[in-house]
Each structure stands twice: as structure tokens, then as C-alpha cells.
Amino acid sequence: MDVKEVSSAQVHSIHNPFKRFFFAKEIPYGLAIVRMLIPLVLFGTVCTRWSFSRELFSADGAPAPLADIFGFYDFLPLLPGTAAVALFAALGFFLVCSSLGWMTRFSLIASVILYVYFCFMDSISMTTKYSAIATHVLFLLSLSNCGAIWSVDSWLKGRQARISIPQYTKHEKPRFEIWPQRLIQILIAVIYFGAGITKLHTPGYLEGDQISYWAMSRYNNPHPVGDFLTMYPIILSVMSYIAIVWEIAFVFFVWQKWGRIIGLAMGTAFHIGTFFSLGLYIFPMISISMYFCFLTEKDVQWMSAQYRRFCRKGHWLRQYSAALSLAVERLRPQKDVGWKSPVSWTSAIMAVLFLSVYVEYQQDLYGLRRAEGRMTLHEVDPELVQKMLAPEQVMRQKDKFLSVDVGTQIVGGRLTNRKTEFMVGDLILVQCCLNPPHEDIWIDCHFCEENGRIVHRSGNIVSREHLRNTFQIYANEVLEPGKYYVSIKSKGKEVLRRSVTLLPKLSAVAN
Amino acid sequence: MRLLKRGLTYLTITSYIGILLFGIFSHTFSYKTGRHPTMYYIVWDMFCGWSAYSIRTHIVGEGISGKYYELAPGPWGEYKPYGNLGRRHYDTTGDAWLRMAMNALDKTEHEPMLRILCIEEAWCKKYNLPDSIWDQRYEEPKDFHNYYRLRRVITPEGVIAQNYVSWLARQRYLQINDNPRLISDMNRARPFFAATIGSRIEPEGPQHHPDVPVHLASPVGN
Structure with a gap:
């Protein structure tokens, strides 16, 4: 190819956005970081489940195949207990190898296959959206050259390359087409778009009710911030709006210069927020790890330049850095050890398989080999059984009500300033929140003196599709300053109460 | 070879993006989201909605002596996948209850079971809500009350003898039925003999319609 042809090809390729987007060549820094992080997070989930793997995934336990829920019975074969235990341990090994970049491609392919299998075997404790996302990422990583840098494979290969090429030749990191990286980016954008669509479909999402109930639930890890935020539903509502706009807009601006920074920063904040407010641990780790696929070669070069500049200023740092690279070089295997890697890898996987079977046998999950015989079932407290088998109970009225709040300001249908003290002459707003589901319900709102005498009475029908009703009480001048309370009644019974204090109206001081 | 490789790359890119877009389309218009288990991997319904009630599951066996035994968790303990709750509590569809119970019976020493x-x-x-938050939000003390509902009766041989709707579905039903006009219309439309010529007690065909979304009970956002 002559010079003219080359330049014409370059011009052509530059003018083709599709080609430029998918087939530009870059050093896969971002993918390498994703490869290191995602399998490591999944390895953690494998470790916590391994000791129960016989029960969760095998024919010798109580698996819950995902396909059964869709009506595809016996979609995948159920393995015997020992085989499931060994393969689950192998999955852990493959994930570690993927993270280290040891026999990278094979480890990633094996990880995808086993991970999908085990997710399909237990829809209760293994199949979640983070596992679905991680499966996509592992699959795309297995198509990429993510093991070409920052991996055991590249480390071993580097030694050979250094020996074979002349000393004066500068050793450069390999470049590859970036389409697998782009596909992970597109996956992230599509996931957010889909999640946005789900939120649009979810009634009560934008009002913050759904998040509020999630924060009150105990299905995830502890989340004290979420508990606290339930007191401020307007914040949850605002956050819900921001989240839905960001999720839907993400796909449109993430490939812009500043859009990428803003989108990823918001995403990181969002996922860290779910950690504290909803008690999600694994999902944020997976999501934030995936964000590294947006890292470009230029970003890494810029960061390296900053680091070098920093090193130049700090002499001690340069020394440590040099000592560290020297130590790494010393550790690097000597010449002609490339063949040893697959052998060591095979030996390691054999050892993992053998050890896992042995340890699990010793562990004896079900206690079938105990000297004292099989385990016995625990008896249930007869009183509890009596309660459980009692005739159906009608739901209490008070359980249909979530809360009552008193204040003076409403934003977005939510009371924003909860108060207990009011001035005579104020318009007091009493907001009563109900739990779904509830029937069409009549609610009485009584404003009473401390001794129980009703001074204002109002009522309203709240239809089944509404979760809030606001009553207005005008604290007119005939009311004496003092202590009062708001009583919310349903079917003649008080379900909630809120105390308020009326303060005397301050008159203008004659000057 | 190079052309073939490039062709395969194009095919991979277009197929993958095509599958992702089909997932979005399917989810947006609720079209065949429950068609196949693999749909779970392309439908991004991370926020299926949460109810106002906490739900827990008890699986107990009634022995011939009249004593009741805990079948889940088994005496060996229970895996807690996403927090402090045992695995059985995340199975609100109840698909694995039978397996959990039979596994516990299979692996333990026990008297014969009746049901x-x-x-x-x-x-x-x-x-x-923690007490500190409760005290700020409510003047009343916590008046915790739990409701129980029998969901399923299984024979010791592992056959499902009775099946009932969930507590939440029952509450919705009761609240919709709290309407005399609706009940009167329903009763008027109901034939005296509960049969139609040629009908069967249980309709044939798949129980799960492919267009009905499948929401797993597990906390999918975790």
C-alpha cells in the first residue's frame, strides 16, 4: 500500500463514525481494570455461597431453577451434590484467574458458562440483576483482549518480548480494536435506559413512596440513612426525579466530553447512595467497576503524566516507585517458562477441585455422617403455631395508615415543614398518609384541646388509588393559645395522633 | 481470513446490540417478557415495586404426634444471601418451598409427618423503623401486629394439596370486594350451576402466559 492509499484509507476511516467508534485501536486499560474488578466482586459472592452450594445448586438440596418460574421445567440438568460443589469452587478459581489475568480468555469463558449455570440453578439467592449484568460483562470481556496488559499472561509474555526484541527498541503496550469496550459502554447505557423505563412503569415511584417503602424494608443489608430519609419524603421524591432523568438521558450524553464526566460522577454518587440508603452492597460494586470501561488511553496517559510530575517533585516517591518496579522485575519468571503457565494452571484447578470436594465432605453440611446420627428437626413453639393457624384476621385500621404530619407548607403534594408549634391565625395543614392497599376510606380529622374537646372537625373520602390526604385547620383568633392535638380517626377509632402547640399571635409593637 | 474475522466482528456487534434493543422494546411494551428464562438477562426491571408490608415465610411440618417442626431453615442452618434474612424469605412465589421442605425431611431424623x-x-x-426514628415521627408507641396466612398445604409425599393466594393479594381482593354494588353485579352475572358445556375444571395449556412479566421475588436491585 503506497502513501496515497494509506492517507485515503485514513481519511475514509475518519469520516466513518461507525468505524471510528467501534474499530479505533487503543491500549485496553479500561477493560483491564474492569477485568480485575468484576470477577473479584463475583468471587466474593461465590465465597459466601460455597459452603451451602450443595443445598443451593444441586439435586441433593433445594435449588430454585430460574427456568421453572418461566414454565421451562428441567431446562438445565441438576448436578449431583459433589459435582455442584466442585464446579462452584472451580467457578471461584476461574474468577480469580480472570481477575489476575492468568489464562485470561479461557478463565473468562469458563467463568461465564459456570456463572450462568449456577444463576439458572438458584433464582432465589443467585439470580439478581447484578448477576445478569455481570454475566454480560464477563461475556464481553471474554471476547476482548483485556488480558493483554496488567495481567499474569502479559507479565509472562513481557519477559519473552524483552528478550527477543533488541534493547534499543522501545517496548510498547499492544493496541486492539475497542469494540468490546464499546459494547460494555452500550450495555451500561441500555441498562440505565431500561431501568428508567421500569421506573416510568412503577406507580408511586416519582412521589417517592416506593423508595420510602424500600428504605423501610429489611430485605437488604442495614441502611440507617434510608431509615432517616423516610422522614423526609420530599427528598426521596426529588432524588427519584433526578435518578429517572439521569438514567434516561445517560445514553444521550455519555459519549460527549463533559457528558461522560457528569454522567459517571452522577452514576457513582447514585450507586454509593444506594449503598447507604437501601443497603445494596454488591450492585454498586459491580456498577462502579463497570464504569472503568469508559476510561480511554488518553485518560491513562494524562494520569501517568500527572504521576510522573508528582514523582519528580517527591524524591522519596520516585525511589519507592523504582524499587517496586525492580522487585516486580525480579519476581518475573526466567526465560522459557511460558510453557509452565498452563501446567501450573491445570495443577491449580485440579487442586481446587480436589480440595473443595474434600473440605465439603469433611464439613458435612447436613450432618449425615455424624457419630451421633442424623440431625433432628427443631420443634416450633405451639403458641406460635396456634397463632399461625388461627382464623383469618381482619387488617387493623391503624395498619392502613402510615403517618400523620402537621405543618404549613406543601411541595409536590408532600408536607415539607413538619412543625409542632403554630401561631394563632395560622393555617395548619394535616397530611395523612395511607399504606397501599386500602379500600375507599373515610377519614375524620379532629382538632382537639388537650382535654379532648373537639374544636374543629373535618373529614374526607380517600379513594383506593390515593395514598395521601391533606386537611386544613384554620387556627382562628377565638382559640386560646395552648396545647392541642390532631386526631385522625377511621371507623370511629383513633389511629394516629399529633400534638401541636398554639402560640399567641405577636402584635406589632407601637413605636 | 481477515475478512472473515471482520465479518464475524460486525455480526457480533449487530447481534448483541440487536438483542439489547429487543430487551428494551420487550420491556417497554411488555411484549413477551416472560417468554423464556433468557429474557431475564435482557429485561432491566430493577425496580419492580415494593409493598407497604414486610413478608416472611414459615415452612412447618405437622407430625403424627401433633407436634410441629421447622422445615425451613433445616437444622443445619440457612444461607442468608442479601442481608440478615434467610433464603426462604426471598422466595415469595413459593417455587422452592416444596423442595426446601422435602430436603429437610430427607436429611433429618423425625417422626412421620401428616402434612x-x-x-x-x-x-x-x-x-x-428504628426506635429513634419512630419517636420523632409518631407519638404512639409501636403497636406491632403480625398477620398469618396459610399459603400451601403439602402432603408428606410432596404433593401440593392446597394452594392459596398471598396475604397481599387477599387484602387487595377484600378491599375491592368492599363494594356492595360490585358484589351485587358479580353475583348477578354468576350462573347458578358453576359449569359451561364442554368446559374442564382446569384449563389446558401453559399456566404462564409469555406476555405476563415475570418478577422474581429476590431483591433484584441488590
């Missing part, structure tokens, strides 16, 4: 009962426990989520 296995799957019971749901529910309570209002507001009672989950």
Missing part, C-alpha cells in the same frame, strides 16, 4: 404447611407472615413496614 407440611407453608405459612406467610406479614406486618406493616412502618414498624421496621
Whole structure:
């Protein structure tokens, strides 16, 4: 190819956005970081489940195949207990190898296959959206050259390359087409778009009710911030709006210069927020790890330049850095050890398989080999059984009500300033929140003196599709300053109460 | 070879993006989202909605002596996948209850069983709030009350003898039925003999319609 042809090809390729987007060549820094992080997070989930793997995934336990829920019975074969235990341990090994970049491609392919299998075997404790996302990422990583840098494979290969090429030749990191990286980016954008669509479909999402109930639930890890935020539903509502706009807009601006920074920063904040407010641990780790696929070669070069500049200023740092690279070089295997890697890898996987079977046998999950015989079932407290088998109970009225709040300001249908003290002459707003589901319900709102005498009475029908009703009480001048309370009644019974204090109206001081 | 490789790359890119877009389309218009288990991997319904009530599951076996035994968790303990709750509590569809019960019976020493009962426990989520938050928001002390509902009766041989709707579905039903006009219309439309010529007791065909979304009970956002 002559010079003219080359330049014409370059011009052509530059003018083709599709080609430029998918087939530009870059050093896969971002993918390498994703490869290191995602399998490591999944390895953690494998470790916590391994000791129960016989029960969760095998024919010798109580698996819950995902396909059964869709009506595809016996979609995948159920393995015997020992085989499931060994393969689950192998999955852990493959994930570690993927993270280290040891026999990278094979480890990633094996990880995808086993991970999908085990997710399909237990829809209760293994199949979640983070596992679905991680499966996509592992699959795309297995198509990429993510093991070409920052991996055991590249480390071993580097030694050979250094020996074979002349000393004066500068050793450069390999470049590859970036389409697998782009596909992970597109996956992230599509996931957010889909999640946005789900939120649009979810009634009560934008009002913050759904998040509020999630924060009150105990299905995830502890989340004290979420508990606290339930007191401020307007914040949850605002956050819900921001989240839905960001999720839907993400796909449109993430490939812009500043859009990428803003989108990823918001995403990181969002996922860290779910950690504290909803008690999600694994999902944020997976999501934030995936964000590294947006890292470009230029970003890494810029960061390296900053680091070098920093090193130049700090002499001690340069020394440590040099000592560290020297130590790494010393550790690097000597010449002609490339063949040893697959052998060591095979030996390691054999050892993992053998050890896992042995340890699990010793562990004896079900206690079938105990000297004292099989385990016995625990008896249930007869009183509890009596309660459980009692005739159906009608739901209490008070359980249909979530809360009552008193204040003076409403934003977005939510009371924003909860108060207990009011001035005579104020318009007091009493907001009563109900739990779904509830029937069409009549609610009485009584404003009473401390001794129980009703001074204002109002009522309203709240239809089944509404979760809030606001009553207005005008604290007119005939009311004496003092202590009062708001009583919310349903079917003649008080379900909630809120105390308020009326303060005397301050008159203008004659000057 | 190079052309073939490039062709395969194009095919991979277009197929993958095509599959992702089909997932979005399917989810947006609720079209065949429950068609196949693999749809779970392309439908991004991370926020299926949360109810106002906490639900827990009890699986107990009734022995011939009249004593009741805990079948889930088994005496060996229970895996807690996403927090402090045992695995059985995340299975609100109840697909694995039978397997859990039979596994516990299979692996333990016990008296012969008469029946296995799957019971749901529910309570209002507001009672989950920590005391410090409760005291700021409510003047009343916590008046925790839980409701129980029998969901399933299983024979010791592992045959499902009775099946009932969930506590939440039952509450919705009761509340919709709290309407005399609706009940009167329903009763008027109901034939005296509960049969139609040629009908069967149980309709044939798949129980799960492919267009009906499948929402797993597990906390999918975790």
C-alpha cells in the first residue's frame, strides 16, 4: 500500500463514525481494570455461597431453577451434590484467574458458562440483576483482549518480548480494536435506559413512596440513612426525579466530553447512595467497576503524566516507585517458562477441585455422617403455631395508615415543614398518609384541646388509588393559645395522633 | 481470513446490540417478557415495586404426634444471601418451598409427618423503623401486629394439596370486594350451576402466559 492509499484509507476511516467508534485501536486499560474488578466482586459472592452450594445448586438440596418460574421445567440438568460443589469452587478459581489475568480468555469463558449455570440453578439467592449484568460483562470481556496488559499472561509474555526484541527498541503496550469496550459502554447505557423505563412503569415511584417503602424494608443489608430519609419524603421524591432523568438521558450524553464526566460522577454518587440508603452492597460494586470501561488511553496517559510530575517533585516517591518496579522485575519468571503457565494452571484447578470436594465432605453440611446420627428437626413453639393457624384476621385500621404530619407548607403534594408549634391565625395543614392497599376510606380529622374537646372537625373520602390526604385547620383568633392535638380517626377509632402547640399571635409593637 | 474475522466482528456487534434493543422494546411494551428464562438477562426491571408490608415465610411440618417442626431453615442452618434474612424469605412465589421442605425431611431424623404447611407472615413496614426514628415521627408507641396466612398445604409425599393466594393479594381482593354494588353485579352475572358445556375444571395449556412479566421475588436491585 503506497502513501496515497494509506492517507485515503485514513481519511475514509475518519469520516466513518461507525468505524471510528467501534474499530479505533487503543491500549485496553479500561477493560483491564474492569477485568480485575468484576470477577473479584463475583468471587466474593461465590465465597459466601460455597459452603451451602450443595443445598443451593444441586439435586441433593433445594435449588430454585430460574427456568421453572418461566414454565421451562428441567431446562438445565441438576448436578449431583459433589459435582455442584466442585464446579462452584472451580467457578471461584476461574474468577480469580480472570481477575489476575492468568489464562485470561479461557478463565473468562469458563467463568461465564459456570456463572450462568449456577444463576439458572438458584433464582432465589443467585439470580439478581447484578448477576445478569455481570454475566454480560464477563461475556464481553471474554471476547476482548483485556488480558493483554496488567495481567499474569502479559507479565509472562513481557519477559519473552524483552528478550527477543533488541534493547534499543522501545517496548510498547499492544493496541486492539475497542469494540468490546464499546459494547460494555452500550450495555451500561441500555441498562440505565431500561431501568428508567421500569421506573416510568412503577406507580408511586416519582412521589417517592416506593423508595420510602424500600428504605423501610429489611430485605437488604442495614441502611440507617434510608431509615432517616423516610422522614423526609420530599427528598426521596426529588432524588427519584433526578435518578429517572439521569438514567434516561445517560445514553444521550455519555459519549460527549463533559457528558461522560457528569454522567459517571452522577452514576457513582447514585450507586454509593444506594449503598447507604437501601443497603445494596454488591450492585454498586459491580456498577462502579463497570464504569472503568469508559476510561480511554488518553485518560491513562494524562494520569501517568500527572504521576510522573508528582514523582519528580517527591524524591522519596520516585525511589519507592523504582524499587517496586525492580522487585516486580525480579519476581518475573526466567526465560522459557511460558510453557509452565498452563501446567501450573491445570495443577491449580485440579487442586481446587480436589480440595473443595474434600473440605465439603469433611464439613458435612447436613450432618449425615455424624457419630451421633442424623440431625433432628427443631420443634416450633405451639403458641406460635396456634397463632399461625388461627382464623383469618381482619387488617387493623391503624395498619392502613402510615403517618400523620402537621405543618404549613406543601411541595409536590408532600408536607415539607413538619412543625409542632403554630401561631394563632395560622393555617395548619394535616397530611395523612395511607399504606397501599386500602379500600375507599373515610377519614375524620379532629382538632382537639388537650382535654379532648373537639374544636374543629373535618373529614374526607380517600379513594383506593390515593395514598395521601391533606386537611386544613384554620387556627382562628377565638382559640386560646395552648396545647392541642390532631386526631385522625377511621371507623370511629383513633389511629394516629399529633400534638401541636398554639402560640399567641405577636402584635406589632407601637413605636 | 481477515475478512472473515471482520465479518464475524460486525455480526457480533449487530447481534448483541440487536438483542439489547429487543430487551428494551420487550420491556417497554411488555411484549413477551416472560417468554423464556433468557429474557431475564435482557429485561432491566430493577425496580419492580415494593409493598407497604414486610413478608416472611414459615415452612412447618405437622407430625403424627401433633407436634410441629421447622422445615425451613433445616437444622443445619440457612444461607442468608442479601442481608440478615434467610433464603426462604426471598422466595415469595413459593417455587422452592416444596423442595426446601422435602430436603429437610430427607436429611433429618423425625417422626412421620401428616402434612407440611407453608405459612406467610406479614406486618406493616412502618414498624421496621428504628426506635429513634419512630419517636420523632409518631407519638404512639409501636403497636406491632403480625398477620398469618396459610399459603400451601403439602402432603408428606410432596404433593401440593392446597394452594392459596398471598396475604397481599387477599387484602387487595377484600378491599375491592368492599363494594356492595360490585358484589351485587358479580353475583348477578354468576350462573347458578358453576359449569359451561364442554368446559374442564382446569384449563389446558401453559399456566404462564409469555406476555405476563415475570418478577422474581429476590431483591433484584441488590
